[in-house]
Amino acid sequence: VHRKANGPDREAKALREGIARSASELRALAASADQEAAPLLEFQQAMLEDDALSGSAFEAIEGGASAEAAWTDALDEQIAQYRAAEDAYFAARAADLQDIRDRVLRVLTGSPANETPPGAILGGDDITPSQFLAADWSRGGGIVLRQGSAASHVAMLARARGVPMLVGVRDLPMMAANTVLVDADEGAIVLGPDDATVLQFRTRRAAGAAVELEAAGLAYRPAHSADGTPVAVHINIAGPDDLASLDPAICDGVGLMRTEFLYAHGLPDEETQFAAYRKVACWAGDKPVVIRTVDAGGDKPVPGFTSDETNPFLGQRGIRLALAKPGIFRAQIRALLRAAAEGNVHVMLPMVTLASELAGAADLFADEARQLAAASIPHRMPRLGIMVEVPAVAVAPQLFDHAAFFSIGSNDLTQYVMAASRDNSAVAALHDAAHPAVISLIESVVRFANGRQIPVSLCGDAGADPNVIPHLLRAGLRSLSVAPAQLARVKQAIAAVRLEKVP
Numbered sequence: 152v153h154r155k156a157n158g159p160d161r162e163a164k165a166l167r168e169g170i171a172r173s174a175s176e177l178r179a180l181a182a183s184a185d186q187e188a189a190p191l192l193e194f195q196q197a198m199l200e201d202d203a204l205s206g207s208a209f210e211a212i213e214g215g216a217s218a219e220a221a222w223t224d225a226l227d228e229q230i231a232q233y234r235a236a237e238d239a240y241f242a243a244r245a246a247d248l249q250d251i252r253d254r255v256l257r258v259l260t261g262s263p264a265n266e267t268p269p270g271a272i273l274g275g276d277d278i279t280p281s282q283f284l285a286a287d288w289s290r291g292g293g294i295v296l297r298q299g300s301a302a303s304h305v306a307m308l309a310r311a312r313g314v315p316m317l318v319g320v321r322d323l324p325m326m327a328a329n330t331v332l333v334d335a336d337e338g339a340i341v342l343g344p345d346d347a348t349v350l351q352f353r354t355r356r357a358a359g360a361a362v363e364l365e366a367a368g369l370a371y372r373p374a375h376s377a378d379g380t381p382v383a384v385h386i387n388i389a390g391p392d393d394l395a396s397l398d399p400a401i402c403d404g405v406g407l408m409r410t411e412f413l414y415a416h417g418l419p420d421e422e423t424q425f426a427a428y429r430k431v432a433c434w435a436g437d438k439p440v441v442i443r444t445v446d447a448g449g450d451k452p453v454p455g456f457t458s459d460e461t462n463p464f465l466g467q468r469g470i471r472l473a474l475a476k477p478g479i480f481r482a483q484i485r486a487l488l489r490a491a492a493e494g495n496v497h498v499m500l501p502m503v504t505l506a507s508e509l510a511g512a513a514d515l516f517a518d519e520a521r522q523l524a525a526a527s528i529p530h531r532m533p534r535l536g537i538m539v540e541v542p543a544v545a546v547a548p549q550l551f552d553h554a555a556f557f558s559i560g561s562n563d564l565t566q567y568v569m570a571a572s573r574d575n576s577a578v579a580a581l582h583d584a585a586h587p588a589v590i591s592l593i594e595s596v597v598r599f600a601n602g603r604q605i606p607v608s609l610c611g612d613a614g615a616d617p618n619v620i621p622h623l624l625r626a627g628l629r630s631l632s633v634a635p636a637q638l639a640r641v642k643q644a645i646a647a648v649r650l651e652k653v654p
């Protein structure tokens with residue numbers, strides 16, 4: 152129950168101060184946080200300081216609401232919108248907004264934060280990054296969520312810290328037992344286990360820790376299968392911030408830079424994009440950097456760019472949208488042409504379905520290059536490759552024999568082949584990249600590409616899944632691109648695959 156308002160001026164002042172204090176709390180936390188947590192806290196601080204977030208709260212205060220009521224309603228509305236987003240990345244940001252909402256409310260009402268005892272298993276609908284960071288995970292513990300998402304910030308933190316976490320546990324049991332085991336390898340929860348089960352669990356955990364240590368030792372070595380076949384391993388990033396603590400020596404380059412994160416707060420201008428691309432190219436030195444043109448649309452809404460669609464995954468996404476709005480696309484193209492003059496930059500087009508889309512993009516690149524040349528601005532024409540993530544391309548790759556390279560997007564390819572949404576835990580079992588239908592398609596794409604000497608790689612999450620990696624290598628793939636945190640484990644999984652033919 153909210154208190155009565157004290158008049159718009161005092162309420163607005165209280166909210167302004169509440170936001171400012173919360174932002175400085177986040178700044179202080181970020182300053183003392185480790186390299187995984189700091190960017191996340193800075194991200195929350197930037198969101199909090201964006202006037203767009205609080206605009207409707209100040210309007211409600213003008214209309215007579217108290218600071219707490221106005222702030223809660225404004226944030227709840229946005230949280231609901233984010234949660235409803237079909238794209239996992241956007242839906243996952245709902246927990247950040249929830250976190251921001253609660254932090255400001257705590258400041259406004261002067262209430263203390265909840266404490267999590269060490270070793271606790273947290274259960275509920277979802278948890279916020281602040282709740283995660285406030286807990287002491289050094290003595291074990293885990294997370295079990297009814298909702299949640301594998302693409303959330305909490306999931307990224309949990310992965311990085313080795314905290315077992317389950318999401319999409321629809322019928323979460325009451326966890327009143329004294330001992331609860333969370334097995335993130337098997338996706339299982341054990342309530343009140345007997346001594347033998349606890350012992351078995353401890354043994355498995357110790358074995359898992361040994362595997363991690365061994366994997367870390369592999370990080371700096373080039374990947375080879377058990378029979379010595381080299382496999383290139385690149386990294387997937389969202390922007391230069393992801394590289395802050397990474398040594399380029401651990402990978403063969405950047406296999407996918409997803410540029411839509413630059414568009415998270417609206418349309419970025421050419422200079423902002425150029426600066427981000429150049430930083431990544433400089434980090435990589437001579438190693439290749441594949442920058443993907445913006446894959447906005449439907450599932451990844453960008454205000455001022457995308458529109459509402461009834462079936463967004465099958466709508467105007469990726470290259471379809473970029474070509475439909477060339478004014479916006481051209482700013483990115485210019486930034487890419489300029490960045491290509493500064494490093495080993497290659498450009499990849501997402502959601503390509505028709506050869507005319509590749510040709511249309513190539514024409515725009517050529518046109519912008521001419522204009523940059525006329526203005527004596529340094530630039531270079533990058534090699535233009537395509538994502539193979541629409542079944543039409545995987546079935547008829549011969550229509551793309553002029554592409555500079557292929558990169559298989561197994562996340563989307565799997566969802567389109569299996570007709571199972573990539574971000575819906577209810578159909579997660581169907582979204583299976585190891586299904587023979589998906590693997591045989593991948594195999595035929597690789598065979599075609601190898602026959603035409605078109606470099607081919609895979610940059611979807613399947614490339615980081617130790618259960619799928621053997622299928623991918625046997626399908627002929629010799630290049631993968633994975634999240635940096637998975638890199639050592641991926642090299643280890645590759646090292647366990649025997650590729651030579653059994654006589």
Ligand code: PEP
Pocket residue numbers: 407409446540559560561562563564610611612
């Ligand atoms: C994919 O679809 O596999 C992919 C790498 O692209 P994204 O996950 O960004 O859609």
Ligand code: MG
Pocket residue numbers: 501540560562563
């Ligand atoms: Mg994709």
